[in-house]
Amino acid sequence: MTDQDHDEPPAQVALVTGANRGIGLATARALRDAGFTVAATYRSTPIDEPGITAVACDVTSSESVDAAFTEVEEKLGPVAVLVSNAGITKDGLTMRMAEDDFTSVLDANLTGGFRVAKRAVKAMMKARTGRIIFISSIVGIGGQAGQANYAASKAGLHGLARSLAKEFSSRNITVNVVAPGPIETDMTAALTEAQLEAMTSMAPLGRMGQPEEIAATVAFLASPQAGYITGTIIPVDGGMAMGG
DSSP states (O other), rough: OHHHHHHHOOOOOOEEEEOOOHHHHHHHHHHTTTTTTEEEEESSOOOOOTEEEEOOOOOHHHHHHHHHHHHHHHHHHEEEEEEEEEOOOOOOGGGGOOOHHHHHHIIIIIEEEEHHHHHHHHHHHHHTTTTEEEEETTTTOOOTOOOOOHHHHHHHHHHHHHHHHHHHGGGTTEEEEEEEEEEEHHHHTTTTTHHHHHHTSSSOOOBBBBHHHHHHHHHHHHHHGGGGGOOEEEESSSSTTOOO
């Protein structure tokens, strides 16, 4: 038996978009700890994490997306797991919302997800295996006043994911959605105590979720054990979307 017989196959490459903080960063760490070779994209502030390769990417630009994937492929290898997490919010009541505030959120959150999935699936089809996981929101299930743009973008991801799941199932590529409820992040840290109480009161479990709880769900969907799950939406929300 040669030394080569003992060589283990290289770790699969996972790419997480919008991973410089919050859910994205927690997900990148979880996938790294699960044994993946992880690349994490950022738009302005690079990630400085052991074992995670930072890659610049603007998901609103097809050219930037292609350049980011090319860089990852050259440095680490083909992307086997894509976590589409990058997104923005521009909240406001519909009567006061500028059209650009609506379309720009859809471009980043929904069309951005389409851009990265379309680029990722090329290598996955060739390998005849792959995982695509979109990070959505329970707002995409139940809606939210003041977030018509955000809710529409996240609901759109659900239709996109299920369409892709059907298109690529013959190549053993699974496509799923994780829909977080209220999670403790930099964004929620800026809310008032009254706002936080209102959010947690809607969750049967009576608390905010942690980014690591979302990350753990993503890591499971990326694992071999989740190979028979595709086209599903998994709320991780303390029970808020129960029955939704």
